[in-house]
Amino acid sequence: MSIVVSLRSALGLCLAFASPWGLAETLPVPQDAKVVDQRSAMEQERVYPMGPLRKISGRLRLENKVEARGQVSSQTYELPVERSAREAFTSAREALQQDGGYPLFWCQGRDCGEASLWANDVFGNARLNGGDEQQAFILLRRSAEQADTLVALYSVTRGNRRAYLHVEEFVAASPLGELLPTAATVLREMRDTGKLDYPDLRAPQPAWVGLLARSLNLDSTLRASLSGDQAEAWREQLTKAGVRSARLEVGDAPTEGLHLELIR
Numbered sequence: 001m002s003i004v005v006s007l008r009s010a011l012g013l014c015l016a017f018a019s020p021w022g023l024a025e026t027l028p029v030p031q032d033a034k035v036v037d038q039r040s041a042m043e044q045e046r047v048y049p050m051g052p053l054r055k056i057s058g059r060l061r062l063e064n065k066v067e068a069r070g071q072v073s074s075q076t077y078e079l080p081v082e083r084s085a086r087e088a089f090t091s092a093r094e095a096l097q098q099d100g101g102y103p104l105f106w107c108q109g110r111d112c113g114e115a116s117l118w119a120n121d122v123f124g125n126a127r128l129n130g131g132d133e134q135q136a137f138i139l140l141r142r143s144a145e146q147a148d149t150l151v152a153l154y155s156v157t158r159g160n161r162r163a164y165l166h167v168e169e170f171v172a173a174s175p176l177g178e179l180l181p182t183a184a185t186v187l188r189e190m191r192d193t194g195k196l197d198y199p200d201l202r203a204p205q206p207a208w209v210g211l212l213a214r215s216l217n218l219d220s221t222l223r224a225s226l227s228g229d230q231a232e233a234w235r236e237q238l239t240k241a242g243v244r245s246a247r248l249e250v251g252d253a254p255t256e257g258l259h260l261e262l263i264r
Contacts, residue, residue: 032080033080033083034078035076035077036077036078036164038075038076039073039074041071042073043072044069044072046067046170047066047067048067048105048150048170049064049105050063050104050139050182051063051064051065051182052107053112053113053114053117053118064182066104066176066179068172070173071170072168073168074168075167076125076166077164077165078162078163078164079162079165081161085136085156085165089136089155089165092153093140097197099142100143100199101140101143102143102189102197102198103138103139103181103186104150104179104180104182109132109134112132112135115128115129115130115135116129118156123154128164129156130156130157130158131156134158136154137152139152141176141179143199144199144200147176149169149170149171149172151167151168152166152167152169152170153165183215183218184218186211187215187219190215190260191219191262194264195260195261196258196259196261198257198259199256202230202257210241213238213241217242220244220247223246223249224248224249224263225248225249225250225263226250226260227252227253227258227260230258231250235248235250249263
């Protein structure tokens, strides 16, 4: 299996890496970053958190999670001193989303919980054991024919100021079915990027209508335009779900599926 990411530059990062074990394409990484851990595809049961990590009475507690069996491959990069973990994380996230992935869970800093739990309990990689405030995680699901593929990104800066970016691909052995992002993740994405793209969403689906309504109502000051063949139907259903109609407009952005864009 392969970690499939489009080549792309962002924030002054240089794309300069060729895989030593046959990845189909390359992950955008800062110039002079080095691979410090690489794990070729292996079938295993995998659990990806969709909430902050805590241990209670010695047991890992998860608010929500994705759990399935499939092929897992990963690489961990140590970044050069002139590049930050945030820069590398942002560049890789933007490339993945440009390539057709959408976030299921996205957290930053203390919103992710305890960094030591991400390093040891989730990724089994002690190099990733850094500060709670210096971490970021995103779990993305690919679209269309790759909908059963997840990609996880985790970045962290350690106490010695060494920064790391970890990327992991999971290809499920059986269909993952419907997976909805968390409402907080949808809101974070909209605030950060100014838009949401769901190419697989055509006509309104009740579960997605409910999710988008909850997300938009987490910040009642936001206004958005909806584009797509079924934009008017989405607007009607979101209004019925409790979003004030004055906050929603029908746009004309060329798109597949559903496109939401912040009105600044």
